[in-house]
Amino acid sequence: MPLSGQIHRQLMDAILDGTLTGALPSERELAETFGANRHAVREAIKRLQQGNLVEVNQGGATRVLDIPAHAGLDLLPELVIARGTFNDEATVGVLELRACIGADAARLCAERSPHVGAHLLDLLPHDAMSDAELSATGAAYWTALVTGTNSLPYRLALNTLMAGLEAIDDSPTAKHFMAALRDESRRTADLEQLARTITRSDPAAAHATATRLLNTSITAVRNAADRP
Numbered sequence: 001m002p003l004s005g006q007i008h009r010q011l012m013d014a015i016l017d018g019t020l021t022g023a024l025p026s027e028r029e030l031a032e033t034f035g036a037n038r039h040a041v042r043e044a045i046k047r048l049q050q051g052n053l054v055e056v057n058q059g060g061a062t063r064v065l066d067i068p069a070h071a072g073l074d075l076l077p078e079l080v081i082a083r084g085t086f087n088d089e090a091t092v093g094v095l096e097l098r099a100c101i102g103a104d105a106a107r108l109c110a111e112r113s114p115h116v117g118a119h120l121l122d123l124l125p126h127d128a129m130s131d132a133e134l135s136a137t138g139a140a141y142w143t144a145l146v147t148g149t150n151s152l153p154y155r156l157a158l159n160t161l162m163a164g165l166e167a168i169d170d171s172p173t174a175k176h177f178m179a180a181l182r183d184e185s186r187r188t189a190d191l192e193q194l195a196r197t198i199t200r201s202d203p204a205a206a207h208a209t210a211t212r213l214l215n216t217s218i219t220a221v222r223n224a225a226d227r228p
Contacts, residue, residue, distance in 0.1 A: 004043035007034050011044060015053050015064055016082050023061035024054060051075060073160045077167035081174065088225035091177055092218060098161055099214035105146045105154050106210035110198040113148035117199030120144060124188050124195070131182060138185040145198070180220035187213060 001009070007030070014020035025033070030041045045062060048054040052070040056062045067075070079090040109116055123141040125134055139162060146158045165181070168174050190213040197205040 002040075003034075003036050004040040004047075007036060007040060007044035008047045010034075011048060012051075012053060012078060013082050015048070016067070016078060021064050023063050073157070073164070076160075076164040080164075080168055080177075086174055086177070088221065091221055092225075094161075094164065095214075095218045095221060099211060099218060101154065101157055101161070102142065102145075102214050103207050103210040105149050105151075105158075106194060106198065107203040107207040108151065108154070109145050109148035110201055110203045110206035112150050114199055114201040116144055116148035117195045117197075120195035120198065121192065124191055125186055126188070134182060134185050138181075141191065145194075148198070176224040177221055180217040180224070183220060184213065184217045187216065 011020065011024075011030075024030070024045070027038045027041050027045075030036075031038045034041065045054065045056065049056050051074065052072065053065060053067070053075075054062050055065055065071075076090075076094050080087055080094060120141055123137055123144065125137055129137065142158065143162075146154050149155075168177060190209065194206060194209045194213060197209050
C-alpha cells in the first residue's frame with residue numbers, strides 16, 4: 001500500500017472509532033507524525049474528503065464531519081472491518097440492509113418482471129460448485145432479480161452492496177461472515193422457491209421467501225458473534 005494509502009487508513013480508522021474529532025492537525029503536523037512528505041498527507045486528506053469524512057476549508061482547518069449525516073454506503077466495508085477487527089454489530093446492520101433491499105426487490109420483480117423467474121431457475125447452485133463459482137452464480141442470480149425491478153436506484157444499491165461484500169471478503173477476520181453467505185447461497189430449494197414465486201407473479205410470496213432466505217445469514221452471524 002502506498003504511503004498516502006497508509007495515512008488515509010490510519011486517519012479513517014481514527015475518525016470511525018471516534019478518537020479523531022473536530023479539526024485535523026495541520027499538514028505539517030501530520031507529515032511529522034507519520035514521517036511522510038506533505039504531498040502524501042494531502043493525498044490522504046483528499047481521499048477522506050471524497051468519502052465525505054472531512055471538510056477541507058481553504059485557508060482554514062480541515063474538520064471531521066458527522067458520519068451519519070454525510071457519509072455514504074461506500075463506507076460500509078470500513079465500518080465492518082476497522083483497525084483489522086471485525087465489527088459484528090456493523091456486519092449485522094449491512095446484512096439487515098441487504099435483506100430489506102433484497103426482499104423488496106423480489107416483490108417488485110414478481111410484480112413487474114415475472115419472466116425473470118425462468119432465468120433465475122437457470123442460475124441455481126449445485127453441490128459440485130467451488131466457492132468461486134458459487135459466489136459468481138449467486139451474484140448473477142441477485143443481479144438478474146434486482147434488474148427485474150426496473151429500478152435504477154435498486155440496481156445501484158446492489159452494486160454498492162456487492163462491492164462492499166467483495167472488499168470484506170479480502171479480510172482474514174471475516175471468515176465466519178463469508179461462510180454464512182456461502183451457506184445461504186447453497187440453499188438451492190429456497191432459491192428455487194423464490195424463482196417460482198416470481199414466475200407465477202406472486203409479490204407477497206416472493207417477499208416472504210426472500211426475507212426468510214436472506215435472514216439465514218443474519219442469524220448465522222449473530223450466532224457466531226455470541227460464541228465465546
